[in-house]
Amino acid sequence: MRIVRTLTVYCESFGCQMNAYDTDGIGALLEGCGHRIVGSPDAADCIIVNTCSVREHAEQRAIGRLLDLSRHREAVIVVCGCMAQRMGARLFDLVPAVKVVAGTDSYFLLPEAISNAVDNGERSVFIELGGSSVIETMPEKHEGPVSRYVAITRGCENYCSYCIVPYLRGKVRSRSVRSIMEEVDGLAESGAREVTLLGQNVIAFRDGSIGFGELARKVLDETPIRRLRFLTSHPRDVGADVFELMAAEKRFCSHIHLPVQAGSNRILEAMNRGYSRETYLAKVRMARSIVPDIAITTDIIVGFPSETDADFRETIDLVREAGFDAAFTFQYSPRSGTAASLLADDVPAETKKERLHALNSVVMEKRANMLGAQVGATAEILLDGAAQKGEYRFLKGRTPQFRNVLVPRENLREGDMVLVVLRRLANFTFEGEVVAER
Ligand code: SF4
Numbered sequence: 368m369r370i371v372r373t374l375t376v377y378c379e380s381f382g383c384q385m386n387a388y389d390t391d392g393i394g395a396l397l398e399g400c401g402h403r404i405v406g407s408p409d410a411a412d413c414i415i416v417n418t419c420s421v422r423e424h425a426e427q428r429a430i431g432r433l434l435d436l437s438r439h440r441e442a443v444i445v446v447c448g449c450m451a452q453r454m455g456a457r458l459f460d461l462v463p464a465v466k467v468v469a470g471t472d473s474y475f476l477l478p479e480a481i482s483n484a485v486d487n488g489e490r491s492v493f494i495e496l497g498g499s500s501v502i503e504t505m506p507e508k509h510e511g512p513v514s515r516y517v518a519i520t521r522g523c524e525n526y527c528s529y530c531i532v533p534y535l536r537g538k539v540r541s542r543s544v545r546s547i548m549e550e551v552d553g554l555a556e557s558g559a560r561e562v563t564l565l566g567q568n569v570i571a572f573r574d575g576s577i578g579f580g581e582l583a584r585k586v587l588d589e590t591p592i593r594r595l596r597f598l599t600s601h602p603r604d605v606g607a608d609v610f611e612l613m614a615a616e617k618r619f620c621s622h623i624h625l626p627v628q629a630g631s632n633r634i635l636e637a638m639n640r641g642y643s644r645e646t647y648l649a650k651v652r653m654a655r656s657i658v659p660d661i662a663i664t665t666d667i668i669v670g671f672p673s674e675t676d677a678d679f680r681e682t683i684d685l686v687r688e689a690g691f692d693a694a695f696t697f698q699y700s701p702r703s704g705t706a707a708s709l710l711a712d713d714v715p716a717e718t719k720k721e722r723l724h725a726l727n728s729v730v731m732e733k734r735a736n737m738l739g740a741q742v743g744a745t746a747e748i749l750l751d752g753a754a755q756k757g758e759y760r761f762l763k764g765r766t767p768q769f770r771n772v773l774v775p776r777e778n779l780r781e782g783d784m785v786l787v788v789l790r791r792l793a794n795f796t797f798e799g800e801v802v803a804e805r
Contacts, residue, residue, distance in 0.1 A: 374402045374485060377411035377442075381429050382419025384598060386448055386567055388418045389515040393447065393474050400478045408436055413443045413481055418450035419530055422700060426450050430461055437464035443484040445469065445477065452535040453704075455494045470494035471536050473520075490769065494515045496537040513782040514751050514765075515559045517550050519582065520566030525601060527628075528706040529668065529699065532567060539567075544574045544582060551590045560782055561594035561620075561749055562586070569597045570604035580608035587616050593784060594767070596620045602627065602650050603641040610657035611786060620767040621658050622692075624652065626666035630685030631678035634671050639706070644685055653687045662692040662737075662768035669726055670699040670719030672710035679722050686729050692737055692768065694730045698723050734795060738770065742792050747805060748772045750783045771796040777805075 376397050380390035393415060394404045408414050414436050418429040427565050436444060445467040446458055448532075452470030459465055466484035469477055473493035483489040522537040551562050564583070566572065572579040586595055595618055600609075602625050613619045625647075629635050633644045642650075654661050667682060686694065698719040701708040714722075748764035754773045756777075761773040762781065773796060774787055787799030 374412040374481070375404050375405045375656060376402050376413045376415060376481075377408045378415045378417070379408075379432070380417045381416075381432075382421065382425060382448065384509035384516055384563070385518060385521075385567070386417045386419060388518050389471075389474065390415075390447070391511070393417070393477060396474065397478060397755065399480075402478075408439055408442065411442050412485065413445060413696075414439060415445045415447060415477075418446060418448040419799055420453045420535060422697075423702070424700075426453075432636045433458075433462040433465065437462060440464075443467070443481060445481060445484075447471075447474065447477075449531070449535045452494055452496070453531070456492045459490060460586065466490050466600065468492045468494070468497070470511040472496050474749055489724070511557075511559070512751060513559055513749065514561040514563070516563050516565045517547060517554070519547055519569055519579075520572050520593070523567035523570065523571075525641065526639060526706070528637060528710075529671065529702065530789050531702045531705055536567065539571045541572045541574050544577050544585065547582065548585065551586055551592055555591045558782065559592065560784070561596065561751075562592050563596040563598055564796050565598055568599060568601040568604065569601050570606075570609070580606075580612055583609070583612055583619060584616075584686055587612075592618075594618055594620055596769075599624050599626060601641070602647050605650060607653060607657060610654050610661070613658045613661065620769070621661045622664070622767065622769040623654060623661065624664045624666075625654075625687065627689070628666060629671060629674075629678070630682035631674070632681075634674055634678050637673065637707075637710075638668075638671060644681065646741070648685065648688060661700055661767065662770065663689065664693045664695075664769070665689070665691050666695045667726060667730075668697050668699050669722040672707060672713055674699075674714050675723075679725075683726065683729055686726070686733065690733055690737060691730065692770070694726075696723055696726050696730065738792055738795060738797070741770070741789050741797070743789065745786060745788050745802070746770075746772065746799070747784060747786055748774070748799065750774070750779055750781055750785065752781055772799045773797070774799045774801050777801075 378390050378394050380386050419425040443466045444464050447469045451468045458468050467480045476493050482490045520541050522539045523533050524538045526533050570579050660800050746766040750762045750764040754761040754763040763778050764772050784805040785801045786803040789797040790800050791798040
């Protein structure tokens, strides 16, 4: 690897938690090569934008941002992530200032490509999928907040019909248990209190005979990390072992993000989700029977091709029955290259909008009820930063169920674990009274 001089590098991340994690890793990789990460594009020799392709709107935003960043004429602009993977060299035409395009498995090639772009104005594109180096040896960035992500799998081969991810991130690859444990240990040593194991479907994790449940147990048993979370789980794959571990181990937080996407079996089949509403609801009942205080969050799409009013009512019924703590809701829009993009996008835009509005009303009503029932309860929270309220006299934190809580700052610091009584609820955030430090 040839590094001619120290460059200042500015990184920006769009999209999911995996991108945020990768952006940190890219920063650490470049720092390891002697470059310096800066907090503003103004003084940067190199600007890196890690992009998302999950919706067309996300790509339009990223292109807009790249055009905006192009005004930094002296800087080398690098595009990474899913949009880089999807568009490849076409990005040079769309944003002429771009010098390097690096897809989702190519980050290790960045130091050399950036040097070549800075020294010789060379352009390069890397979009080959399937390499293993990116998953095993992305360098970790140790300084950072008390709550950190650790990627344990990359890629997905579920091929949900609306989703572009399997085409852009390749087949599922799991990291080795050894490298995951080393990363968690390193993060704990540098001050992290909470780790979220990350992957498109973490339940698909496998290293030899070790599956996700065994990995979670090992992290809890063999590292000093105070709290463990995971994101995301496919409802077809998650089983009782995960909930049993959650029930037995207080440090394994009582929260699962379990995307349902739709409540009608006909639509679930058209989405190729691999479960029915009945099996999904059975998983919800299983979770609640084993972990009575579990919070369940979800993702839902409205207006998938051919979705009727009756299909949509089934989604509403399912939301009422499942009792989600929160739901991320979206209007369907086709992604070219996916199976669903070949179907007629036949639900009128106005109907999608109305359905989204109706769904959000039910989600909010259920959320208010679920959270309202917690007022007066006691919860352990991990304080993870200053709250933008009352001139920063409050710190913010999360309960194990991932519910937001504010507490008066007083003598407390980020990273403290405290026991609070949840006194009030406003805008889906609790105000807590600290009753003990842990
Ligand atoms: S599980 Fe489905 S929605 Fe999730 S990343 Fe894989 S293909 Fe996309």
